[in-house]
Amino acid sequence: MRVENSFIPVEGVGETTERRLWEQGITHWEEFYPDAVGETTGRRIESFIDRASDRLRAGDADFFAREFPSAEQWRLFETFRENACFFDIETTGLDERRNEVTTVSARLGDETTTLVQGRDLHDDALRDLFADADLLVTFNGKRFDVPFLEANFDVSLSDTPHLDLMYPCRRLDLTGGLKTIEGEIGIDRDRPDISGREAVQLWHQYERGDESALETLISYNREDVENLEPLTERVNERLERSVLPETATLR
Known part of the structure; x- marks a missing residue:
């Protein structure tokens, strides 16, 4: 739609x-x-x-984000998907005032970029990462990822139209975390699941000199991001079927 x-x-x-x-x-x-x-x-x-x-x-996505009810923001995706930015972060904890961002992965078009603390994760790089985004797509990003980034970096994301998939998933009675919903909706992962606690442990292992731990963390972070697009597509398909009369055909 x-x-x-x-x-x-x-x-x-x-x-x-x-x-x-x-x-x-x-x-x-x-x-x-x-x-x-x-x-x-x-x-x-x-x-x-x-x-x-x-x-x-x-191409004014901001206009439609303002005009559409919050529960209907999912309808913006097909129109603005070309410049939709799927992103996810990893951190050392849950409190944006006390903990740090370790990695940020974002996918725009066919390219996924990962920024790492102590290497290339800084204000300018983040601004560049999101500069071309008409629409942000996350899972629980409104409550977690965006506040965390804005608290730790000189970056503003709150004014960019934002589709947080957690809410349309709830509308479809898809509850739980991202991995649980992926499994329920039929999206497979290439690697074993890693919990948030294990992601923090991987970062600390990397700080102690284990480069392979960072590689694992980045791979996990990137897979989260790359699965957001098919999840968005399937959620949109289900929502469209739920609101559209059987006799109606969209063009």
């Missing part, structure tokens, strides 16, 4: 009205006609489509 298939950002349009439009075959902005709804709602929808079409041509 793309943003052009959605009417729910419009004032006065809830799930019921949007579904009724879809059932009438109005599954795209270009298919809308005012008589499909009441006069006031029709004017609001037309006004929204005019504004949103301009912002879509401009």
